[in-house]
Amino acid sequence: MTTPSTESPETAPAAENTGAAAVPGPRATAWRRRRASAARFWREYRRHRAGVLGLAALLLFALVALTAPLTVGSDVASVTDAPGRPLQSPSAQFPLGTDQFGRSLLALVIWGSRVSLLVGLLAAVLSVAIGALIGITAGHFRGWYATVMMRVTDWFLVMPTLVLAIALATVMSRSLGTIVLAIGVTTWPTTARLVRAQTLAVESRPYIERARALGGGHWHVMSRHVLPNVMPLVLAQTTLIISSAILAEATLAFLGLGDPTVVSWGGLLQDAREAGAVSSGDWWYLVPPGIAIAVVALAFTLCGRAVEAVLNPRLGVSR
């Protein structure tokens, strides 16, 4: 194993057979392998219709979020230059009506997608990064270190996530970073447990022993052998956690723990509640951000399930 490989050893021989005739350099071989496995992944993924649907929805939202500065511009969040009167019902000028400041709700929902998606992604990445780090090290080092880390994990696992996140968001200053941290720090234990289990399975394989015998240190084993093997799991887990992170962000913003000057979907719901839109029947203030949250969370879940099914074919059978 002299070439760095991101593929698992079991599938490596198959890829080598196809590339043997041209005798390319090791780097090119690796890249070809990656391309081939990506293509195979996509072939498999396409078979899951729900996954494709979710992916399409995600691409659409990503497109909307990324092009928001061009389509609606950052001025939509301005209260002093609001174009409409407060709480106008949907009309030709404002397809989804206006909010309490007279801003167009359609534009706000589009602009809010940026924050909601960004926080969701960052929080999920943070959560999975913590989980993977703890899971791999605990699975690799065992002994008292693993015991301590796993007890910490268990402690976080039994803590009610929302309450912990609220407590964190309350004591720290109100900003997006705080929300990302609050979600990331509270949702990692499941990932840690999953990754540790996979790490234990991988480390029991003979080639790890071979690598050790050839002088591979802790860092080499963890980064070159274990990590590539738990990567698929981590990827699937990330996709799944994003949806819960987006929901958590919306929840925290709804509870008024977000930065009040930033427009996000949860924040819009909170504004709507505070403006009394619920009891006065101004549905256009509540429904669009609510549906947007639900659709994005659903889309990420669908994608996550599909990725999980592709990367781990046994999952379907065992379920």
Next chain:
Amino acid sequence: MKRHDQHGRGRNGPHLRRFRLLGAAVAAALLLTAGLATPMTPGTPQAHAAEAHDKDGGGKKVLTVAVAQSVDSLSPFLAVRLLSTSINRLMYEYLTDYDPKDAHAVPSLATKWEPSPDKLTWTYTIRGDSKWSDGQQATAEDAAWTFNKMMTDQGAATANGSFVGNFAQVTAPSPTKLVIRLKKPQATMTALDVPIVPKHIWEKVKDFSKFNNDKTFPIVGNGPFVLTDYKPDSYVRLKANKDFWRGAPKFDELLFRYYKDQDAAVAALRKGEVSFVAGSPSLTPAQAASLKGDRNIHVNDAPGRRFYALATNPGAQAKNGEKFGDGDPSLLDERVRHALFMAVDRKAIVDKVFQGHAVEGQGYIPPRFSSYFWKPSAGQELAYDPVKAGQLLDQAGYRKNADGKRAGKDGKPLNYRVLCHATDPNDKAVGKYLQEWWGRLGIGITLDCLDNVTDPWLAGKYDLAFDGWSVNPDPDFVLSIHTCAARPATPKDTGATDDFICDKTYDELYAQQLAEYDPAKRADIVKRMESRLYDLGYMNVMAYPNAVEAYRTDQIKSITTMPSKAGNIYGQDGYWSWWSAVPADSGDSSGSSVSTGVVVGIAAGVVVLVGLGVLFAMRRRATAEDRE
């Protein structure tokens, strides 16, 4: 009422602060869960509503009031919140009351009062027809004991100690005669907002700083209502005092029920579960507009007794001269404070945030108190003028750099922390405007919206803060909180001060007005104080929010507002509203029509359920596919 304005802003008692923080967070979480499941469910159990409702039909007339504030203490010596002090008004008599029409002093427990020629001795005649609810006669001895207790026991002086600070001696030479001797003349002697408690009950109390008066029911009192039951954060139940000397209340029972969520309270009002929704916090413009369309609901939109201001940290300092806190040094420059206020478009705040349910801010005391209302002259006024504000900042040496930001003396860009109440939507809304207005001036702000603003506030750790107080018919209290003497003794202590302001000119005027017994002359001095406060630029009044409240006309036939022309109902300086409320004849008060809000709530619920359904269907199908 005094210490605490209608939004529960200002100071909470030092105890319970941290618990409330955590409690609020947990409660919020629970509320969210409940709110998501059924958006219209009120926070309190349905059983109470039904019970009250049944009684309503069963001959007993119950007036149910939805309130958003919880009770801090039922002890008149400790209670400072609007709800608690209002309830104390119902339970106990004061020496004098304020007339509901124009707030002049009228007889209450005292029928007559008279100062001596040297202005230092006041003689009150106590009425002989007021009985405690346990049958004993209320006498001058009770009043003397109450005042003496406050003068001698630090714990009993917690809430109303400021009234007796200048008392030399209080005696009761006969059951109907109370004599108060003063150290210095005091203009507030007919506005002593001190509930008189029964001596024979209260002399058994050991520690006044801990006793909350909520152990044995009914609580002995002589007001128009007798408190019969109380459950923290749930309800307060009072029954009418049929022997009340001014006449028995028309309702048999008064029930204050706690709704944390204003939307839930409005829904309960629509359904007839409550008769009245307190305007504290005020109903939002959207709620008021939608309730106005309801046939059986009257929306009372009254000029408020509150001011809504932006306080500036003057560099917090204790009475011992020790400085503390970390207010931005640039704010010590009067030009900067004036520039900031000149960039605030008060008209836009009234039009956009309050949507007309407020009056543009001018002087410190709201126009409702016409004798003390003051407004700046044309030359003095800090009118909305962003260009001039920019010039003022330039003069003060805070010039815009290449990025359009103004830098402080330390070279860093100016960025002020603005303390805001997370519980008050108006703070957040106005904060958004401030961010844009001041952003154009080249000054950044950070909105610190907290559930508990008390801790950073008392520690002086803020640059600017949203501030507001309810003003009493007698302005002494709201004026006293800006005197040097109100500051804490040391940085560790808690003072009565609002914003750590200490100004010699203002203090001199304050002492003058307190000693002035001539109303017109006193009003004149008060106006000069307001003028001084305006020029200092530490308290910038942005608006006087209206009290927007609503009640069911099929449950309440009539109710007294205070002042009677365009006045508020909840949180009056007196018991007039609840004492005078007349029940409507029709017992049937159930709102049969389902409100649009409920429909929307259900629709939103259905959308979520369908979404979940789709998700599960997909998962099920995915599993099925995998099985194949």
